[in-house]
Amino acid sequence: MHAQIILFDGFDPLDVIAPYEVLYAGGTASGGALSVELVSAEGPREVVSGTGGLVLRATAALDAARPGLILVPGASGRVGEPGEVPDQHAGADEWRPDEFIPVLLGRTLTTELPALLKAAMDNPDVTLGAVCGGSLVLAMAGLLEGRYATTHHLGLDMLDATGVHAVKARIVDDGDLVTGAGVTSGLDLGLYLLERMVGPRIAHAVEELFAHERRGTVWRHQGPAPAGL
Template identity: 80%
Template structure:
């Protein structure tokens, strides 16, 4: 199983590093059955995150034909909308506006990323996974119509508005689409990917290594609909 984790300008480092480390350890535990790399839509390059200028290097190009799983992180920056700047910062110029998460996510739409993700979503042999605001990248690109997905709790309304079926859960499995909620859900999503694709013994070994117990039930559209509680 080869996983490509996508970097884009303004990405959230924890959305990337948490699943990367889990999946990399899964490669060791599985004797090399799992491989993972950092990629970008533009190919190899230094990519600056939205957290203090921290940069990671994409070593390859995003290529749905080479990947079994493509993982899309969210962005790191100010929450809310650009028009919500405090009065004492309202005249700070375009740089302040650029710090907002919706702006950073929206800028991915001007790159080749949406087209590449669209190819991945159309390929039944490729699983697309997201952490936090990564699902909003797919939603804004029009790729989540009618699909069950989750995201950071502040973005659930945006998912609904984009035609997705938002679920308030830590991890949502919708077949070839697996989405994680808040930033730290990348750990849980990575472990779930290992369990689903490589088996529970591999996932448990990595879980023990990181001393992290997965949180919450993985939501799937199975079983009876629960009555109101």
């Protein structure tokens, strides 16, 4: 099993590093049953995050045809006002470290990323994951209409406005789409995906190694609807 974690200009480092470390440790604990790499839509390159200019290197181009997991992080920057419309026409070379998060997320739509994510969603052998604003990237690309997903609590209304069934939960499992809420949920998302892909014993071992227990109930559109709460 292979996991590809996407980097784009202005990405949030914690959205990337938390699931990367979990999945990497899971690969080690499983004797190599899982591998993970950092990728970008453009191919191998140095990618600048939205946090203090921290740079991570994408070692390969995103391969939408490769079976496994593809994970989309959110962005790090200034918090935009509710309802702010992303500037989707600004070029990537205009990125600044003080950009508003909605602008950074919207700028991904000017790259090859939406087409690659569409191809990945059409691939029955791929599971898509997203942390925080990564769900908004997918939603703004028109890929989540009618699906169940979550994102950072400040972005739930925006998610709902794109035709997504926005769920206020830490992790939402919608089959081949698994999404996490705020930035620290990337750790829990990674552990849940590890359990799904490799098994609960491996996920539990990584939990113990990281001294972290996954929080909350994973939300699924199953069972009776709650009443009287």
